[in-house]
Amino acid sequence: MNKINDSGVAKEENLNFKFENKTNKEITVQTTGGSIDDTMVSEISGISADMQPKKNCQKEWMIDKVPKKKVEFKLKVLNKQFDTISQTKTIKIKM
Numbered sequence: 001m002n003k004i005n006d007s008g009v010a011k012e013e014n015l016n017f018k019f020e021n022k023t024n025k026e027i028t029v030q031t032t033g034g035s036i037d038d039t040m041v042s043e044i045s046g047i048s049a050d051m052q053p054k055k056n057c058q059k060e061w062m063i064d065k066v067p068k069k070k071v072e073f074k075l076k077v078l079n080k081q082f083d084t085i086s087q088t089k090t091i092k093i094k095m
Contacts, residue, residue, distance in 0.1 A: 015061045015071070015093075021051040026080050029057075033090065034073040036065050070094050 019029050029049040034041050041063065049059040063071070076087040 013063050013066055013071075015063065017049070017059045017061070019049055019051060019057045019059065021053060021055055021057070024053045026053060027051050027085075028078040028082070029059075030076050030078065031061065031073045032076055032087070034063075034071075036063060036067045036071055037069045039065075041065060067093075067095050 021027055027050075029051065049057050051057045071093045072090050074088050074090055076084050079085050
């Protein structure tokens with residue numbers, strides 16, 4: 001996680017991900033159920049990373065509330081028709 005300072009005024013956090021599509025099909029990875037310090041937020045929910053077969057993807061998701069204790073979310077994998085084909089358990093990042 002990286003901290004960003006926008007002109008010394010607003011602080012944001014970035015979640016940096018690297019995904020690898022090991023399948024022979026196009027997929028989309030999305031976050032869902034995002035929360036910061038036990039408050040549900042949309043900033044880390046529903047953001048997509050589209051991936052071609054056998055390719056890697058680096059994605060940076062900005063969140064506008066600086067976490068004090070923890071960030072939680074799930075990742076889900078969608079097929080080309082946007083059907084969920086896989087979903088992680090809750091991922092927890094402690095500060």
